[in-house]
Amino acid sequence: MNNQLNNIKEVISNYIEINDEEWADYSSKFRIKEIKKKERILNEGSICRDVFFVDRGLLRIYFTDNKGEEKNFHFALENTFATDYESFLKNIPSNYSIQALEDTTLVLMSYEMLHDGYKELRYGEKLGRLLAEEYFFMFSEKIQSIYTISPLERYNKLKTRFPKILQRIPQHYIASYLNISSVHLSRLINSELHK
Amino acid sequence: MNNQLNNIKEVISNYIEINDEEWADYSSKFRIKEIKKKERILNEGSICRDVFFVDRGLLRIYFTDNKGEEKNFHFALENTFATDYESFLKNIPSNYSIQALEDTTLVLMSYEMLHDGYKELRYGEKLGRLLAEEYFFMFSEKIQSIYTISPLERYNKLKTRFPKILQRIPQHYIASYLNISSVHLSRLINSELHK
DNA sequence: TCAAACTGATAACATATGTTATCGTTCTAA
């Protein structure tokens, strides 16, 4: 078996029951893509045609605000999925761009493949639903976090939950993710140190 | 036919094709609930067991931040749905509360009813998916709006899109929805007037 | 290998936003 599909098989198996026969057929449809640091796999304005599974590496998903500044929306770690779900589903131009922060190995699932899965896999519908729901819950948590806790608290939460991620992502990208300026984040971190 | 189901029939028909026979069977499962202004139909900490369709009136969906302050998350107008989708789907306690801002007539769809629809309606699965997706797109737009435009711009956008809603919702609730203080919103509105 | 780009800290200043309090008006419930 293609080694590069071990991880995605593991992750999908956590969502649904899938047997060897199903996997053999279905997995042949995946495409593998290797991209270099800084390379983009989705550009604002174009249609997002795949769900990207990060086998190795790290992605940032970002969009542009009305001042022309890039805002980081999400970081996709190994063994997680990334896409612009709205562009993907509706087949409309995306507001987001997706860029590699490190050399990255991706497994691509096209729209057709996902829909084939609805028919060919016993739990294909369930897989589609669970992927959508997980994406939805991420959004929900993000909004609640914006409304209910301060930027510094959000930073500390991130630090507690994904301690290693902060070593891999430049701090000014984290600031953008928290929707504050890089100067301000630096101040918050360092003034907390000196308490 | 129950008059109070005309509106929801119209809305559901915009999502999927549903014939008279299907409707006759399915619509018998709806429950109607009349609630008074200020009454709550979901309390933080309890499980959200229904999707609420607003036939007449207005709901506010809100949660509590870590200072104990209520934050308005969404307002549900006539002919739209409201729920805590995560609580509803996962059968877990909700972070949200839902309260009527006016005397309101609701049509309730239980979890069981939605799932029955998956089997009994030809396009039941599609209905479930479209409802979920619409909820998702609302979240997505909300996040992008928070990241990309200023509070005053968000206010003006709301005013353009739902001009009548501002007459029905107290201004300090709008401020909370925009995640700014009521004093600040008042300042923004009035300082713009004097330009 | 080296110049340029990137990164994060910091200072100084400007702007945005929050907090508290007051006041007049309007709404609401007994």
Place this chain on the structure above:
DNA sequence: TTAGAACGATAACATATGTTATCAGTTTGA
């Protein structure tokens, strides 16, 4: 009918956050 609650404007002040600039250390790519 009326007292109290709710509402929105406003002022004064406090705090949070943004902007610009500088600098030193690090990384990157030709």
